[in-house]
Amino acid sequence: xxxxxxxxxxxxxxxxxxxxxxxxxxxxxxxxxxxxxxxxxxxxxxxxxxxxxxxxxxxxxxxxxxxxxxxxxxxxxxxxxxxxxxxxxxxxxxxxxxxxxxxxxxxxxxxxxxxxxxxxxxxxxxxxxxxxxxxxxxxxxxxxxxxxxxxxxxxxxxxxxxxxxxxxxxxxxxxxxxxxxxxxxxxxxxxxxxxxxxxxxxxxxxxx
Numbered sequence: 001x002x003x004x005x006x007x008x009x010x011x012x013x014x015x016x017x018x019x020x021x022x023x024x025x026x027x028x029x030x031x032x033x034x035x036x037x038x039x040x041x042x043x044x045x046x047x048x049x050x051x052x053x054x055x056x057x058x059x060x061x062x063x064x065x066x067x068x069x070x071x072x073x074x075x076x077x078x079x080x081x082x083x084x085x086x087x088x089x090x091x092x093x094x095x096x097x098x099x100x101x102x103x104x105x106x107x108x109x110x111x112x113x114x115x116x117x118x119x120x121x122x123x124x125x126x127x128x129x130x131x132x133x134x135x136x137x138x139x140x141x142x143x144x145x146x147x148x149x150x151x152x153x154x155x156x157x158x159x160x161x162x163x164x165x166x167x168x169x170x171x172x173x174x175x176x177x178x179x180x181x182x183x184x185x186x187x188x189x190x191x192x193x194x195x196x197x198x199x200x201x202x203x204x205x206x207x208x
Contacts, residue, residue, distance in 0.1 A: 023173035031067035053112035103200035114186035122180035122201035133191035
């Protein structure tokens, strides 16, 4: 007589972490919005992944004053905590890593978007939403879409049944953090007001 069938054990290998933290309608947002829009009026900006829109110079949000410094501290704290959680999941102790941070502001008006891209040369990438540019419970802000970084898996492993991307609806006060190798894009903005976000990269020192 055959014995009972052993239970099936399942482990998801090589997971891609995605971290969320929500501050909601934080008073910091109003100050960041004012500072970013004022700086846009005096700065030509850069052209990177943005098609249309305005991309500030890279730095540490110096043009945002104390509000920028406060957001930098939030991003650094979240990065340290997220890294500790990832290491913990793999049975490793948390370490006080040193991070080289670069941040910039993005302002998208109607029709502006960001094409698919990654952030090479960094450990983590993140975004904080200052203003979605739309209002009301029925509003549909331009979403962020992120992609499975393993295209071999996305294209060949049950591609018609398992998701290979995730669409995230922005909200003011939301901060996201994900590995810098993860591809992502921003759909065209359709709202009446400017869609304002702050993106940042965290590079572990020494890298990688």
